[in-house]
Amino acid sequence: MGSGKTLAALEPLLRPADAVINWARSRSLWPMFFGLSCCFVEEATVITSRYDIARFGAEVFRPSPRQADLLIVSGTVFKKIAPVVLRLYEQMPEPKWVISMGSCSNTGGMYDVYSVVQGVNQILPVDVYIPGCPPRPEAVLHGLTLLQKKIEETERPSRSVFHLGGGRQGTQAPVLVDGVTKSRDPRGPGMTGTVIRGSSVTPPGFPESRSDLMWTPEPNRIVLGEQEKSLSETLSARFGSSVKTRPTTSDILTLDVDKEQIKPLLRYLKTESPVRFERLDDLTVIDESARRDPSSYPDFTLVYHLLAFDPATRVRIKVPLYGDIPFTETVTDIWPSADWYEREAFDMFGVRFEGHPNLTRILMPPDWEGHPLRKTHPGRATDMAPYTREDAATKQPLDGGFYIRQPEAGELILNVGPHHVSTHGLLRYILSLDGEEITRLKMEIGYHHRGVEKIGERQTWHQFIPYTDRVDYLAGAANNLPYVMAVEQLAGIRVPDRAQCIRVLLSELFRLSNHLVFVGTFAHDLGAMTPTFYCFREREMILDIVELITGGRLHPSWFRIGGTAADLPSGWKEKVDEFVRIFPGKIDEYEALITRNPIIRARTVGVGRISLADAKDWGVSGPNLRACGLAWDLRKQFPYSGYENYDFEVPTAVGGDCFDRYVVRIEEMRQSLSIIRQAAANMPEGRCVTDDYRYVVPKRADMLMDIESLIHHFVNVTRGPKIPGGEAYVCCEIPRGEQGYYVVSDGLGYAYRMRIRSPGFANVQVLPMMADGWSVSDLIAIIGSVDYILPDIDR
Amino acid sequence: MQPILDSDMMSSWAPGVFSLVCFSTAVLVVVAVLLFISAWLGEKRPNPEKLRPYESGIIPTGTARLRYPVPFFLVAIFFLIFDVEGAYIFSWAAACESIGWAGWIQMSFFIIVLLLGLIYIWRKGGLEWGPEKH
Numbered sequence: 048m049g050s051g052k053t054l055a056a057l058e059p060l061l062r063p064a065d066a067v068i069n070w071a072r073s074r075s076l077w078p079m080f081f082g083l084s085c086c087f088v089e090e091a092t093v094i095t096s097r098y099d100i101a102r103f104g105a106e107v108f109r110p111s112p113r114q115a116d117l118l119i120v121s122g123t124v125f126k127k128i129a130p131v132v133l134r135l136y137e138q139m140p141e142p143k144w145v146i147s148m149g150s151c152s153n154t155g156g157m158y159d160v161y162s163v164v165q166g167v168n169q170i171l172p173v174d175v176y177i178p179g180c181p182p183r184p185e186a187v188l189h190g191l192t193l194l195q196k197k198i199e200e201t202e203r204p205s206r207s208v209f210h211l212g213g214g215r216q217g218t219q220a221p222v223l224v225d226g227v228t229k230s231r232d233p234r235g236p237g238m239t240g241t242v243i244r245g246s247s248v249t250p251p252g253f254p255e256s257r258s259d260l261m262w263t264p265e266p267n268r269i270v271l272g273e274q275e276k277s278l279s280e281t282l283s284a285r286f287g288s289s290v291k292t293r294p295t296t297s298d299i300l301t302l303d304v305d306k307e308q309i310k311p312l313l314r315y316l317k318t319e320s321p322v323r324f325e326r327l328d329d330l331t332v333i334d335e336s337a338r339r340d341p342s343s344y345p346d347f348t349l350v351y352h353l354l355a356f357d358p359a360t361r362v363r364i365k366v367p368l369y370g371d372i373p374f375t376e377t378v379t380d381i382w383p384s385a386d387w388y389e390r391e392a393f394d395m396f397g398v399r400f401e402g403h404p405n406l407t408r409i410l411m412p413p414d415w416e417g418h419p420l421r422k423t424h425p426g427r428a429t430d431m432a433p434y435t436r437e438d439a440a441t442k443q444p445l446d447g448g449f450y451i452r453q454p455e456a457g458e459l460i461l462n463v464g465p466h467h468v469s470t471h472g473l474l475r476y477i478l479s480l481d482g483e484e485i486t487r488l489k490m491e492i493g494y495h496h497r498g499v500e501k502i503g504e505r506q507t508w509h510q511f512i513p514y515t516d517r518v519d520y521l522a523g524a525a526n527n528l529p530y531v532m533a534v535e536q537l538a539g540i541r542v543p544d545r546a547q548c549i550r551v552l553l554s555e556l557f558r559l560s561n562h563l564v565f566v567g568t569f570a571h572d573l574g575a576m577t578p579t580f581y582c583f584r585e586r587e588m589i590l591d592i593v594e595l596i597t598g599g600r601l602h603p604s605w606f607r608i609g610g611t612a613a614d615l616p617s618g619w620k621e622k623v624d625e626f627v628r629i630f631p632g633k634i635d636e637y638e639a640l641i642t643r644n645p646i647i648r649a650r651t652v653g654v655g656r657i658s659l660a661d662a663k664d665w666g667v668s669g670p671n672l673r674a675c676g677l678a679w680d681l682r683k684q685f686p687y688s689g690y691e692n693y694d695f696e697v698p699t700a701v702g703g704d705c706f707d708r709y710v711v712r713i714e715e716m717r718q719s720l721s722i723i724r725q726a727a728a729n730m731p732e733g734r735c736v737t738d739d740y741r742y743v744v745p746k747r748a749d750m751l752m753d754i755e756s757l758i759h760h761f762v763n764v765t766r767g768p769k770i771p772g773g774e775a776y777v778c779c780e781i782p783r784g785e786q787g788y789y790v791v792s793d794g795l796g797y798a799y800r801m802r803i804r805s806p807g808f809a810n811v812q813v814l815p816m817m818a819d820g821w822s823v824s825d826l827i828a829i830i831g832s833v834d835y836i837l838p839d840i841d842r
Numbered sequence: 843m844q845p846i847l848d849s850d851m852m853s854s855w856a857p858g859v860f861s862l863v864c865f866s867t868a869v870l871v872v873v874a875v876l877l878f879i880s881a882w883l884g885e886k887r888p889n890p891e892k893l894r895p896y897e898s899g900i901i902p903t904g905t906a907r908l909r910y911p912v913p914f915f916l917v918a919i920f921f922l923i924f925d926v927e928g929a930y931i932f933s934w935a936a937a938c939e940s941i942g943w944a945g946w947i948q949m950s951f952f953i954i955v956l957l958l959g960l961i962y963i964w965r966k967g968g969l970e971w972g973p974e975k976h
Contacts, residue, residue, distance in 0.1 A: 111896055131899035137891035208883055447903035457909045466899040475900065482911035484973045820973050 057211070064205035072116075072204070073195035076144070079115035080108040080468050081135065083122030084495060084838060085520035085601055086149035086181040088564075090121045095583035098184040103191050110468045112138040117194070119187075120171070123151035124164040126434055126442075127412045128473055128494045131465055133170050133439040142204065142217030146190050147173045150180040155231070157513065159427045160498035161419050162411070165231040170439040172220040181601055225433035232429065251337040251422035258769040258795045259339075261762075263741065266773035266792075267297045267539030274358065275300040278322055286312060297537050298775045301363045306375050309349075309366050313381050316353060322360060324353035325663050327378070328778070329787060329804040330388035332368075332396040337422040339793055347373045347398060352776055352789070352804070356663070356677070359684040363776065374399035384666040387812050395420040395500075410493035410841055413445055419501060426501045450477040450489035458486060461823075465494045469572055469827045472837030474811070476826070483822045488815045495837035503790075503801025507767025508534055508608060509744060511801070515788075516602035518803060519839040521561045522781050523593065525554040527606035529779040532687060533788040534608050537775035538742050545733040546610035547689040552623070552726040553596070553605065554688075554781075555719045559630075560589045561782035562712045562719075565834045569709060570641050572831035573650050578640050585633050592622045608768075609743035610736030623727045630720055638713065651705035655817040655829035658703060665816075666809035669784025670711045671833060675703035681780040692729075693722050705832035712834070742768040767796035776804075783834060784810060807839035916968055927956050 082090060093100045100106050109115040112135045124132060136145070147167050150156030153176050155165035167173060174197060177190040206214030223229040232238050271279070279292040279300065289308040293301040304312055316324040329352040335344035345367030353362050368375060377400040378385045389400040390409040397418040400406055408415065417424045425431050447460040454460055459480045464470035473494035479487040499514050506514065515530040516523060528550055535542060542550075567582035590600045596619055597603035597612070605612045641647055657667070659675040672679055680697040682690040698714030700707030736743055740759040749756040762768070772794035778787035784806025793799035810833055817833075818826045895902050934941075934949045963969065 113896060134891055134894075135899050137889065138894070138896055140892075141885060141887050207885060210882070444900055446901065454904070457911070459906070459908055460903040462898045462900040462902070464898050470898075475898070482913060822973050825973070 061205045065203050068204045069199045073198040074104040076105045076117045077107045077109050077115050078117040078119050080110045086121035089181045089184050093184045093187045097587050116143045119146045119148050120152045120167045121148040124167045129164050129439040130443050136171050144174050144218055146175045148177045158497050162496045162498045164434045165428050168223045170436045172218040174218050222436050261769040263769050263771045266771040268295050297773050299361045303365050310376050322355045324355045326354040326666050327382040327384055328352040328354040331802045332392045332398050333800045334421050376401050377403040410496040447477045451479045454479050488818050495841040499842050500801050503798050507796045513604040516604050519836055521564055523557040524603050524605050525557040525781045529777050529786050529788045531606050531608050533775045533777040533790045536777050537773050538770050540609045543734045544731040546735045548726050548730050549611050550688050555722045556589050558719045558782045560586050562716050569831040572827050573647055614735040627724045650828050654705045654825050656704045657817050665813045668806050671810050674700045674707035674711045676701045693725050695722050705828050708832040803842050805839045807835040811835050
């Protein structure tokens with residue numbers, strides 16, 4: 048276009064044009080409404096009033112890549128979602144920019160695990176990296192201003208805009224290749240060939256583990272109650288020697304059952320036994336091949352945890368399985384909820400369940416090789432071949448037609464998710480639509496599988512605590528509780544009263560914080576924008592208190608085995624009291640905005656109903672179960688951490704529809720607030736961590752004073768404490784329902800098996816029942832009302 | 843016909859061919875310039891992924907050219923009927939005074955007929971919307 052001379056003459060004109068275009072572009076960046084995990088919560092907080100990203104001209108979060116020019120990759124990039132991330136990036140118009148937010152997106156972060164891409168820069172070019180786990184909202188704003196600066200200082204867009212050839216705009220950074228332009232080594236570049244320190248004592252083998260040299264007392268032993276004893280006698284009378292009661296247990300009645308008798312036994316326990324175990328609480332497998340003493344174990348153990356509602360009790364059933372491809376019968380005809388649990392056991396361990404209607408992979412991508420939770424499968428992504436851009440371009444999610452076979456004539460197959468504003472995370476719904484009516488609904492999960500159960504087998508007992516925070520990233524410290532309690536139960540650690548009270552205080556603050564996000568997003572899903580801003584305003588008040596006490600916001604990692612990380616700081620009570628004083632009025636405000644809103648009532652009353660019988664059968668827990676009319680709350684039924692000392696109600700509703708699920712949560716906020724008030728008023732004096740330092744990290748003051756504490760501190764921080772061999776299952780009422788940790792120890796510094804029973808996995812499995820026959824817009828209301836979160840489902 | 847005065851020549855209130863021509867030309871030029879600028883300045887870099895329909899990051903299944911169910915068609919038809927009603931009522935309202943009571947009676951008759959139509963489709967369930975099962 049013209050000779051070189053005219054171009055040279057144009058140059059002085061292009062400079063100001065560059066400046067104008069850059070100024071306009073950098074001040075009107077439109078980010079995509081795209082989130083992968085925890086980081087997105089902080090990214091979304093930036094939109095709300097305290098941080099107000101509108102000041103930087105970037106408040107127009109776009110749900111579609113067509114309308115966005117900034118991709119903020121917020122959170123963990125999973126191998127299963129990476130092809131979707133790449134497609135979204137490709138579908139954005141140009142010029143476009145990429146901000147990588149958070150450690151996971153930058154480098155894989157703390158998730159050096161088989162399912163996670165070790166840095167989004169292996170598949171996309173990145174302009175700006177924001178460090179943090181998660182970065183604070185201010186850091187997002189800082190990242191945005193850095194990108195603005197980069198655009199203004201380095202880009203020359205006008206040549207390209209005026210078709211003159213050349214110029215420079217958008218992301219110019221190269222996509223990195225592991226081993227060539229980047230190093231995935233967690234220690235940084237230049238360490239190739241040197242074994243990672245400590246890796247010789249991580250799974251599958253633990254040769255010469257120093258934990259073997261340490262002595263511990265026996266694991267905790269409980270005495271079974273009369274009811275358990277009589278149940279045990281009834282069972283041995285009926286089933287003979289094929290059902291054996293374990294003589295000792297650390298937590299609940301444990302039965303060893305032969306494979307042949309398992310179905311009759313489970314059917315009996317559910318429908319005929321004197322105590323009816325109506326819920327399949329959890330079903331999982333342990334790969335026994337790496338035990339210190341393999342001779343006393345089978346190849347695999349199948350573990351069922353059952354729950355009875357009346358009287359409230361639990362039982363554990365263990366079934367030995369043998370062979371490289373072990374098989375057993377499905378129990379989906381006894382509990383329909385076993386469907387997903389058995390698929391997970393198949394996916395993770397390769398256990399076959401004969402008679403299962405659809406035994407396919409559930410968490411891992413369909414083309415995955417091996418079963419990740421087997422001891423022979425590599426745990427770290429850095430032990431596997433790097434994930435490349437070619438992988439992201441070829442390993443596509445399965446076609447919708449794979450899930451919905453032979454749709455009726457005139458029916459549309461529609462994918463909602465994995466990237467969708469209303470799916471609340473990486474979950475894929477595949478709908479078959481007649482008009483806008485849902486005729487069939489299938490779900491695909493596993494896009495957020497962070498392999499946390501595998502990580503639990505290589506982090507020491509203390510090191511694993513930060514991972515529990517991230518299992519339900521809106522419930523923060525409430526997540527720590529079932530884990531530390533399970534370890535305490537197993538090792539028989541007594542927690543001081545003050546620590547218990549602090550734990551309750553923190554857990555309830557996080558319940559409020561979680562329910563506030565629920566109320567805001569639920570209303571937002573129904574088209575009401577305003578409540579989100581009110582709810583996040585109060586949520587910031589809670590996070591301020593949390594930050595004052597723990598130093599963190601989303602992920603405080605603040606509970607410790609045996610207590611808490613530190614005592615309450617001075618000034619905590621004034622902050623809590625102030626919050627308790629003003630918050631009741633705020634709840635009334637939300638109710639005025641939402642509960643009495645006729646549009647919201649019309650959209651939710653009677654929609655997405657589920658009956659109490661179905662909810663029990665499918666293992667639904669938490670507010671979703673209480674909305675069906677059952678006053679079932681673990682804080683009342685199995686009081687823990689001193690909850691028996693608080694005066695509070697268990698709110699219920701009767702209809703089990705979307706509106707009921709909302710109302711129950713609103714009422715729960717009032718009850719939580721009352722618990723917080725009581726905890727703050729009656730905070731006992733004393734220690735915040737147990738004085739038996741065998742298993743815990745001693746208080747720093749003691750560590751500096753005497754040699755005993757110093758030794759314990761050194762051992763428990765570096766090598767980690769040795770927890771006596773055994774197992775314990777502890778469930779807590781976290782905001783979303785019943786979250787349980789089943790920890791199995793082989794007497795080492797690490798868990799042998801770390802199983803997480805998450806509320807979301809069971810709660811979401813019933814969604815097709817709720818949504819059947821409703822319209823697409825109702826589905827959005829139903830999704831919002833169930834209040835799930837993806838790391839909790841996929842773990 | 844009223845004489846066109848110089849002062850009225852470009853008035854948007856006085857009818858006149860000249861002002862109409864000027865206005866139309868201005869509209870055409872502005873639209874053409876806007877279309878050209880956005881087409882020329884907007885850089886087009888198509889690739890197969892970008893041209894693919896966006897469906898939550900997944901490759902869509904099947905065609906979007908489906909035979910849509912009847913309710914959508916009914917809604918479109920009802921909308922047309924009542925939209926046309928609006929057009930008649932507005933023009934009657936503008937000329938209300940000059941056509942007097944006769945016009946009022948004719949308009950009332952028209953509205954009553956449409957109202958009867960509305961009641962009819964309402965009774966027949968034509969306005970029912972939403973999932974049939976619930």
